Amino acid sequence: MPQSIPARQWRVPVVLPVAKLVGALVLIALGLLFADGDLIxxxxxxxxxxxxAGWAARDLVAPVRLSVDAEGISVRQGFAGWRRLPWPAVEAVRVERRTRRGLTAETLEIDAGESLHLFGRYDLDAPLDEVAEVLREARAAAG
Known part of the structure; x- marks a missing residue:
């Protein structure tokens, strides 16, 4: 019999949509300041x-990117939709690291056979190794 698995979710950090909105305002101000009558x-x-601003709106409307419970994993799909991945559909959960030009990029990969779901550090506001471990433990506990 599967153990009780507490539901858990990961979301975009609050500072990210705020920074995007501030960036949008700065772009508008720079456009007005430096356009010099050039409409283009x-x-x-x-x-x-x-x-x-649209990218920030998505972060505000749908901040949760990933959640897990006893039945499986839910991943954000599209602007505000969800895709449910039951445990039997999840083939692998891993953290991929790539180093290029001295910089290391990490990506959480959830392989569901027909689909591959990728998450970065700023999608989940948590260390990717920790998220992967929670997902693996939940999968093992579900049987």
């Missing part, structure tokens, strides 16, 4: 600001 510069700055 102004439109490009506003377009970049709109993209950044």
């Amino acid at each position: 510069r102004l439109v490009l700055a506003e377009l970049a600001a709109a993209v950044l």
Whole structure:
């Protein structure tokens, strides 16, 4: 019989959407300041600001990126949707590290056979090794 597994979730850090919104405001201000009557510069700055603000809106509307419980894992899909991965569908959970030009990038990979779900440190606001360990323990406890 499977053990009781406490539900857990990981979300985007609060500071991230705030920083994106501040960046969008800075882009608008720079566009207005340096456009010098050039409509193309102004439109490009506003377009970049709109993209950044949309990205921040996603973080505010749907901050939780990953959750786990006794039945499996739920991952964010699209703007605010979810995809449920029952434990039998999860083939592997691992942290991939790649070093390029002296910088190391870490990615949490959840391999569900037909799909691969990738998360970075700023998607989950937690060390990826710890998240992977929690997922592995939950999977083992579920049987």
